[in-house]
Amino acid sequence: xxxxxxxxxxxxxxxxxxxxxxxxxxxxxxxVLHDVAISVNDGExxxxxxSNGNGKxxxxxxxMGIITPEAGEIVLNVDGKSIDxxxxxxxxxxxxxxxLVPEGRRLFASLSVEENLILGAFRNAARAKIDENLxxxxxxxxxxxxxxxxxxxxxxxxxxQMVAVARALMSEPKFLLVDEPSVGLxxxxxxxMIAKIKELxxxxxxxxxxxxxxxxQAIKIADRGYIIxxxxxxxxxxSAQDLKDNDMIKQYYLGA
Amino acid sequence: xxxxINPFWPSMAAVFIAGMIFTEVADNEFYFFASYVVLQxxxxxxxxxxxxxxxxxxxxGSAGFFGVGAYTAIAxxxxxxxxxPLLILAAGAMSGLIGLGAGYLTLRIKGVYFAIATxxxxxVFETIAINWEFVGGASGAYILTPEEFLxxxxxxxxxxxxxxxxxxxxxxxxxxxxxxxxGRGLAAIRDDEIAAECNGVPTLKLKLxxxxxxxxxxxxxxxxxPFFVTYVDPASAFNLLIAVxxxxxxxxxxxATWLGPVIGALVVGGMQEIITVTISSEMNLLVVGVMLVGxxxxxxxxIVGLVQDYLKKRRSR
Numbered sequence: 001x002x003x004x005x006x007x008x009x010x011x012x013x014x015x016x017x018x019x020x021x022x023x024x025x026x027x028x029x030x031x032v033l034h035d036v037a038i039s040v041n042d043g044e045x046x047x048x049x050x051s052n053g054n055g056k057x058x059x060x061x062x063x064m065g066i067i068t069p070e071a072g073e074i075v076l077n078v079d080g081k082s083i084d085x086x087x088x089x090x091x092x093x094x095x096x097x098x099x100l101v102p103e104g105r106r107l108f109a110s111l112s113v114e115e116n117l118i119l120g121a122f123r124n125a126a127r128a129k130i131d132e133n134l135x136x137x138x139x140x141x142x143x144x145x146x147x148x149x150x151x152x153x154x155x156x157x158x159x160x161q162m163v164a165v166a167r168a169l170m171s172e173p174k175f176l177l178v179d180e181p182s183v184g185l186x187x188x189x190x191x192x193m194i195a196k197i198k199e200l201x202x203x204x205x206x207x208x209x210x211x212x213x214x215x216x217q218a219i220k221i222a223d224r225g226y227i228i229x230x231x232x233x234x235x236x237x238x239s240a241q242d243l244k245d246n247d248m249i250k251q252y253y254l255g256a
Numbered sequence: 257x258x259x260x261i262n263p264f265w266p267s268m269a270a271v272f273i274a275g276m277i278f279t280e281v282a283d284n285e286f287y288f289f290a291s292y293v294v295l296q297x298x299x300x301x302x303x304x305x306x307x308x309x310x311x312x313x314x315x316x317g318s319a320g321f322f323g324v325g326a327y328t329a330i331a332x333x334x335x336x337x338x339x340x341p342l343l344i345l346a347a348g349a350m351s352g353l354i355g356l357g358a359g360y361l362t363l364r365i366k367g368v369y370f371a372i373a374t375x376x377x378x379x380v381f382e383t384i385a386i387n388w389e390f391v392g393g394a395s396g397a398y399i400l401t402p403e404e405f406l407x408x409x410x411x412x413x414x415x416x417x418x419x420x421x422x423x424x425x426x427x428x429x430x431x432x433x434x435x436x437x438x439g440r441g442l443a444a445i446r447d448d449e450i451a452a453e454c455n456g457v458p459t460l461k462l463k464l465x466x467x468x469x470x471x472x473x474x475x476x477x478x479x480x481x482p483f484f485v486t487y488v489d490p491a492s493a494f495n496l497l498i499a500v501x502x503x504x505x506x507x508x509x510x511x512a513t514w515l516g517p518v519i520g521a522l523v524v525g526g527m528q529e530i531i532t533v534t535i536s537s538e539m540n541l542l543v544v545g546v547m548l549v550g551x552x553x554x555x556x557x558x559i560v561g562l563v564q565d566y567l568k569k570r571r572s573r
Contacts, residue, residue, distance in 0.1 A: 066453060094456030106451035108444050110512075119444050122437070123456040171456055 016078040016097070016174050016207060017041045018063070023071030025062050032058040033069070033231045040175075045201060045208040047218040047225035049243070055231040056211035057103050060177045063209075064100050065090040078174060095123050099173035103180045103211075105164040109153025113144055116152045116163055120170030129172065137166035140200065158189040165193075169200065176201075178210040182217055190217050197221060219243060264431065268424050275420040279413040286533075288412040292484055294525035295416075296477050298423045300498065301505035301517035302430045303473035308503065309511030310434055311466045312446030314371045317358070318502035320378030321351045321471045323385065323494035325478025330391045330488060333399065340418070340483060347479035348472040354381075355471020359464045375499070382494035396489030399482045415484055422480075426473050431514040433469065442466060474502075497541065501525075504548045510558025519559050 019039040026032035032055045040046045048056050061067040063074055065088045074085040078097055085093055099120075108116050117137060121130045138145035141162045147155065152163055161181060168176060178197060182190040198221040201208055212218035218225070225243050227235040237243030282288070300318060307313050325347035332338050332346055362373040386394045405414040433439050441462045444452035453459050482488045501524070509520025524547060528540045555562050 064454060066450060089458070089460075090453040091456040091458045094454075100454045102451055102454055106448045106454070108447035108451065110447055111440075111443055115440065115443075119440055119452070119457065120455050122441060122444075126456075167455065 016076075018074070018076050018098075018175060018207075018209070020059065020063065020074045021072050022059070022062055022069045022074070025058060025067060025069035025072065027058075027067070031231070033062070036072075036228070036231065036233055038226050038233060038236075040207055040209050043205065043207055044223045045198070045210065045221050047222040047243075048209065048211040048228055049213070049215055049218060049225055049249075050211075050228040051213055054228050056228060057179050058231075059228070060100060060179050060209070060211055062086075063093070063098065063177060065093045076175075091123065094171050094173075095125065097172070097174040098177065099168040099171045099175070100177040101164050101168045101179060101181065104183055105157075105160045107152040107160055107163055107167075109151065111152060112149050113152055113155070113163055114148040116167050117144075117170050120167035121172075123171060126171045130170070133170050133172065137169055140196070140203075141166055157184050158186070158193070161185060161189075161193055162196075165197070165200070169204070174205075174207060176206045176208050178208060178212075180211055180213065182212060182214045190214060194218070194220055215243075215249060268428065272420065272424060275417055279408060279417060285410065285412055288410075288416040290529040292412070292416055292419050293529060294522060295419045295423045296481070296484075297501060297505060297521040297525035298518055299419075299426045299473060299477040300502040301509070301521040302423075302426045302514070303470050303477065304502040305506040305511055305514075305517040306430055306433055306442075306473070307466050307470040309506050309516070310439060310442040310446065311463060313363070313366075313463070313466075314503070315374045315470070316371045316499050316503070317374030317376075317378040318474055319494045319496060319498040320374070320381045321355065321474035322478040322481070322498050323378070323490070324354055324381055325351045325475030326481045326488055326493045327385050327388075327391055327478075328475065329479040330397050330399065330482050333482075334391065334397070340480065344422070344476055344479040348476040351475020351478070352468045352472030354475075355467040355469070356464055358471070359467030363460070363463050363467065378494055378499065382490050385490040385494065392489070394490060396487055396492075397482065399486050399488070401483065401486060415480060418480060419484075422476055426476070427514060427518060429469065429473070430517075433466075434514045438462060438465065500541070501544065504544045506558075508547055508551045508558055510560030510562075512557065513560055516558050516560040523559065 017040060020036065022033050022036045024031055024033065036059060038048070048059065050056050058067060062069050063085060065085060069086055072086065076083045076085055076096060076098065083096060108119060117134060118130065121127050121133060126133070143159060144162055144166060147159070152160065155163065181193050181197065185193065194217050197208065200206060210218060219240050222240045222243065224239055225237050226233050227248060235246055235248050237246060243249060300322065304315060304318055307315050328347040328350040329343040332343055358374065358377055362370055365373060385391065391397050401411050405411050408414040408417065433442070441452065441457045444455065444457050445459050445462060449459055478493070481493065505520035505524050506517035507520070508524055509518065510516030524544060527543060531539045531543055551558060
């Protein structure tokens with residue numbers, strides 16, 4: 001694994017960051033998020049912790065444009081520009097360099113692994129570099145290369161999660177949103193997946209926002225994080241240590 | 257890259273040439289009438305499969321688009337005396353537009369609800385036709401057949417070659433849609449619409465392309481219909497049987513590829529024609545129903561799926 005964070009050959013890198021400030025968002029009459037403010041700075045891995053039904057996925061869907069918040073703004077700073085993502089269609093958000101690994105993987109079950117990956121590069125900008133990116137994800141996940149012709153729906157959970165992550169990378173994102181990569185996976189596979197995400201982050205200079213229930217796994221790669229309860233940010237941890245030391249975590253996860 | 261030439265184009269040309277030879281050789285007009293019905297079914301099944309098979313939206317409104325095509329042709333023929341090729345274009349445009357509008361209105365709903373909405377839409381158009389006196393209203397419209405038939409020996413031979421060309425055209429369009437990037441996007445929508453959006457697939461745009469092309473192709477199939485039967489009333493042009501056939505044929509042939517609906521239409525449509533002659537015309541629906549139930553329970557991937565599985569098994573042996 002390469003240890004340097006900023007490869008010399010890449011030239012000028014403009015800082016990219018995202019600041020989310022949602023007043024109200026939800027599904028029809030059901031309001032899920034209430035005044036949520038979080039930010040992710042360039043090169044960070046920020047984790048969004050909380051158990052089921054607290055609004056983690058809703059927040060990520062707001063960023064992707066799948067749900068439009070009723071009030072608030074989601075400002076993406078990229079390439080020296082500030083863009084409000086609220087009201088943008090998902091495909092426009094993907095064009096701006098944001099990709100989501102959705103909860104429960106959501107693969108195209110009747111298509112092959114390779115077709116799933118190619119679909120990840122549906123946008124014009126990504127299509128130009130499709131071979132290069134395909135080689136990259138096959139190097140990162142060699143098992144996917146062996147099984148490129150297999151139907152995605154017939155793979156094991158761990159392999160499906162690899163396809164989901166690889167598919168998201170095919171659009172060449174700067175920001176990677178990861179929604180519950182641990183769902184339905186054996187603990188050893190969760191560990192590996194988390195380590196892989198960290199590796200990918202360093203190889204591709206990603207900025208990551210990851211929603212996760214599994215505190216102990218998420219904290220391994222987190223720079224900092226938030227705890228979300230009933231659609232509100234209850235705690236902001238400035239560092240991984242900060243999150244570990246917090247009483248709420250103990251209360252929340254250990255029942256103490 | 258394969259060095260082999262894609263066999264698709266030569267085979268389409270061969271079908272066309274075979275049709276031309278057929279018009280020279282066969283002298284029993286029944287064959288042309290029967291072939292017309294089967295080829296019309298090929299267009300309908302192919303059109304249905306673009307939305308129903310590739311995109312995964314089950315549409316019960318095929319008869320609506322077909323009837324709109326037929327009635328557009330009747331209205332323009334009566335009003336301006338336009339020639340048939342122009343009528344086909346106009347009917348395709350009209351039904352395509354209705355497909356686009358229907359897509360906007362109904363694509364937010366899914367599954368059973370979408371199917372019911374399309375069925376209701378067909379009934380709306382039928383009601384409009386019943387109440388439109390200019391095209392004959394409930395009592396229907398007569399079309400006089402032209403005196404000249406280009407270089408063909410008879411009127412039905414000309415119509416046969418016309419519908420054959422249209423069928424080839426629709427297969428070419430359907431094949432393009434399934435093998436291109438659009439087709440991959442449609443397959444993504446079918447498998448998981450939210451995941452498709454997350455990957456930047458413009459789902460609404462692709463679904464609207466899908467409904468528009470589907471509608472246009474059904475309108476194109478409907479436009480020559482008044483000239484084929486020479487008498488059209490709303491009950492026959494908007495007949496539910498048309499919609500049932502358009503669903504059953506791709507399901508029986510296999511919905512995953514462009515070839516499935518073609519095979520389904522040829523098998524089911526051909527069988528219907530044979531049964532009409534040998535047993536009775538009332539047996540038609542029974543046959544379709546029994547075949548549909550049989551295929552859905554025993555071979556959900558249709559005839560094409562059965563053959564593919566068989567070939568795979570043989571290869572791995």
